[in-house]
Amino acid sequence: MAAPxxxxxxxxxxxxIEDHWSPRIAGQLNDLHVKIAKGQGDFPWHTHADTDEFFLVIRGALTVRMRDRADAVIGPGEFFVVPRGVEHAPLAAEECEFLMLEPVGTVNTGDGERGALTAEDEWI
Amino acid sequence: MAAPxxxxxxxxxxxxIEDHWSPRIAGQLNDLHVKIAKGQGDFPWHTHADTDEFFLVIRGALTVRMRDRADAVIGPGEFFVVPRGVEHAPLAAEECEFLMLEPVGTVNTGDGERGALTAEDEWI
Incomplete structure (x- = not known):
């Protein structure tokens, strides 16, 4: 589907959106998908070797745990960019809503095996 | 400067930020700058031949006039992507605040001559 x-x-x-950690595609610019999601609880550790990952929190708070560096706690109206190659794991004690930017084809669970939390590309 | x-x-x-239509760089993911700006009044018509342009409005309303198509009126919490090659001109009757995404090196006034409203790359 082309960008609306x-x-x-x-x-x-x-x-x-009723589920957690399952980003939907809401737009596209160049080779990037603009995705939105709700998150609550733990998301598994993973790495994107070839791309940075942009998170902008709309509601609630999203914590991005990262290997060998301090957590990034992202509140509403705040953004954070996870550098490529940095293993990370999102966490939300309470439900949060956020916008992400990722290259078309990026797998939400990263470069490892696909699992139950691996999202398929779905426009909303 | 590297991405913070x-x-x-x-x-x-x-x-x-005290001025209008002068985006500052607030972040970077891959080859894109995350820019923020305030806008009020008219911005000149221009085109980006090689890139889409992402606008997310934080406060107020931003109207993107486009050649040969309806205006996009973007309110707070809304985004719009101007497709590459589409001549456009932002407009804000009252002051608005917005976030933009553009490839590193994109000139805010587009592919034509540089002018008084052409912004230099500046991190904030």
Whole structure:
């Protein structure tokens, strides 16, 4: 599906999402997908060897644990970029909502084996 | 300057900006700059031949006029992607704040001549 040529309301799209850690594609610019998701609880440790990962929190708080460095605690209206190659694991004690930017084809669980939390590409 | 490896609070960074239509670089992922700006009034018509342009409005409303298609009116919590090659002109009746995503080296006034509103690369 091509990028929709329209204004996207994040709250309206997020209201359609009922599950956690399953990003939906809400837009595209160049080779990047704009994804939105809700998160709650633990997400497994993983690495993206070839891309940075952008997180912008819309509601709640998202903690990004990283190997060998301090956690990034991202609140509403804040963003953080996980550098490529840094093993990380998102965590949300309570439900949060966030926007992500990832190259088309990026697998949410990273470069390892696919699992139950591996999301398929789905536009919303 | 390399991308800062820290959480960026959009409101705190935007509070440092006093001028209009002069995006500051607040982050980087891969070859994209994450820029923030305030806008008020008219911005000149211009085109980016080689890149889409992502706008996410934080406060107020930003209208993107486009040649041969309807205006995109972007409110807070909404995003819009201007497709590459589409001549466009931002407009804000009242002051607005927004986040943009553009490839490193993109000139804000587009592919034409540089002018008084052409911004230099500046991190905030």
């Amino acid at each position: 040529d329209k204004v996207v309301n994040l709250a309206a799209k997020l209201a359609l | 490896d820290k959480v960026v609070n959009l409101a705190a960074k935007l509070a440092l």
